[in-house]
Amino acid sequence: MLQVQFIRQNKELVLERLGVKNFKEPGLVEEILALDDQRKKLTLEYDDTQAKVNSASKEIGKLMASGDKAAAEARKQEVANFKQALGPINESLAATEKSLHDTLVKLPNLPGANVPAGKTPEDNVEVRGGGAKPVLAQGSVPHWDLAKKYDLIDFELGNKITGSGFPVYKNKGARLQRALISYFLDFNTAAGYIEMLPPYLVNEASAYGTGQLPDKEGQMYFVTEDNFYLIPTAEVPVTNIYRDEILKESELPVKMTAYTPCFRREAGSYGKDVRGLNRLHQFEKVELVQLVHPDKSYAILEEMVIHVEKLIQSLGLPYRILNLCGGDMGFTAAQTYDFEVYSAAQEKWLEVSSVSNFENYQTNRMKIRYKDENGKNQLVHSLNGSSLALPRILACLLENNQTPEGINIPEALQRYFGSDRISNG
């Protein structure tokens, strides 16, 4: 969430930026400021009264010790009066703080300076791309047919075991998943990211910290018996590693990478977009997370984009990078680049990575800070990005590299996969 102090000092900017994000309730800004004024007023009142209670209590102790019972009793009466006043003040203070917080949480992050205006995905700006779209041979088919032909993925079996959206990877299909995960992790650790293997279930505080709660609990699977959420992305457990921590400035940037399965209920999915690997309830992903000095987060955002770009290039897939417009960005992001790869048989662009700078929106919730040179605690900026989401990468690899002889494996993957082709030979 945003910092009240920041909103107070930059009200016009906040309103203007919320406009870029097409935020529907700009009135919340005034509401927040009013609530904060109220909070300050009540705090002052409460603190002053409490101070009187405290000092009177101290005196009572001394009076008792010196045997002046009568004076002590008189003071006690005073304290009782103060405390009577304290009750209602405390109640309205608590109520004010709660509504302030509840309102603050409704405010999305502000789009950064480079975010294009716009409302829908059509307004996203293509930054650049690369890789040529392959020309497929006659008789080329989408990945779900290839998966069957080469016995790589069994969607029906997943239906039987769990339900739709939970495919079973088999044989070379399973092997290829493992190869991709290992390759991605190695690629990331070579760039200085520390490998993590976090829990796949998180508690409420963690889900709140990265912004999945309070509003998006519907996207997550929930274990009612223990109040745990299945992670929708490694971002949740990995970023929360540093929740409530104060880092030294010299420890920044913190760079982490993690492979995890991701679980998404995706209640709104339907139609042809959900065919095959395009949209699943459980999928594999390797994630990048960075915690950085506020002055450097945008430079690092660009670095991360280049990092992911190189990874996609190494797989030989045609891709494009989109700078998301204000209206299409996530609630918590300040700027997001989406990566899409071209799935040649479906003739469709598929999103395989989303790299975002959250500035201090997440870290303000999680209280991830560093001590600056003056010894003051400052919020760090958090960023994350996929590198990469596996199913759609797999879909593209299968479709784009299909030949009558089999499916060619990109060179970078061969040593992980153990061969250069999937075939029925």
Next chain:
RNA sequence: GGAGAGAUGCCUGAGUGGCCGAAAGGAACGGUUUGCUAAACCGUCGUACGGGUUAAACUGUACCGAGGGUUCGAAUCCCUCUCUCUCCGCCA
């Protein structure tokens, strides 16, 4: 699943009603000394929200797992919850 113990600052760990925001040691940071390293010595060393100030200084309140209660006054007493640890059982 059964039994027990515990939760204090970055860590270890004292603290059973006022003198405790909290001893002591360690770590860390700054400095002195030093050919270098080590050691020694001196100093600093929680967080949040307010007031105050150009900024400081200064100052108020809260926080000793969380929430409630008793009391003039709670880290300390009582209740509830959560979590952790140990032993047994089960198990990868």
